[in-house]
Amino acid sequence: MLSRDDVHDVLVVPEGSEIKSLDDLPPGALVGSSSVRRKAQINRVRPDLQVVRVRGTVGTRLDKLDGKKKMYSKLDTMVLAASGLERLGVADRARQVFSVDDILPAVGAGVLALECRQADTEVTKLLVRLNDEKTQTEATAERVMLHGLRGHCNSPIAGYRVTEPDGQLSLRGMVFSRDGSTFVHAHYWGEGLNDPAVLGSRVCSELLRQGARHIIASAHSIGHTREGSPHT
Known part of the structure; x- marks a missing residue:
């Protein structure tokens, strides 16, 4: 990345x-x-x-x-x-x-990822040199949250992880109804482990506890009705 x-x-x-x-x-x-x-x-x-x-x-x-x-x-x-x-x-x-408080970004916003075949060891060595660890850490937390919510590219989900000045990880996640009238929000810090995957899982769990699954299912159901098929 x-x-x-x-x-x-x-x-x-x-x-x-x-x-x-x-x-x-x-x-x-x-x-x-x-x-x-x-x-x-x-x-x-x-x-x-x-x-x-x-x-x-x-x-x-x-x-x-x-x-x-x-x-x-x-x-x-x-x-x-x-x-x-x-x-x-x-x-x-x-x-x-728009500030992130006005419109919370999409998971992976602003991230460009490069891929190659695992067998291409020489290319892999070059990509490792290009990889930005901070970006990869941030994207990992956001993607773990998204995966846990079973979301895709057009799900009503937003997530943004930042690294605080003291090195602490922070992740905000939101799930919305299609018209924005209903939403759930969670914001956690990495604390002791400061592990991006653990942080993503914590935010996902809190969103699910607040009813995110029902909101996502309803939004996708409306998408089927109005547009014929969901976006993938």
Whole structure:
């Protein structure tokens, strides 16, 4: 895993728009996002906004936002990952950077992982030199939590682990209903062992204790009804 990039989500507006933040949007405005995690957290604070599905690469989504590609309706704004914009060299398109308290990131946000065949020992040696241990530790805690929740790429789950200044691991996890009206939250520190896998398991267990399994199942059930099949 390479060194982790920016984990934040950002608000992007059409070219020439005067909108500077989510607060500037009028009731009923259309916000483009294909992420259930983002939709739930946006609707927690602005239930009056319509979050509509937009698929495609980051470049394609920006073209749809700017009206260069056809959409069934004109979008007022869009929420994307800051790291994706930075990698395309268009980070200046971001109008508002959401804090992790505003929108908790996805599991593995900002992480790029490299893979090779186990038999390719020479390539493996090179990848070990590129590996960022801090990033791998953070991603491990988040992925253990996600695995325990039986989540996938479009489950209503958020998780973000950080290393505190004193070296202590900290992991926050959240599970939402699709409209954001119901959610559970857990936040733990690594304490004595400071083991990322143990930390991920603890946060997962607490979320399950609060009813995460039912919330996830309900969200997936709605996904079947509205979209025909779940996303994998």
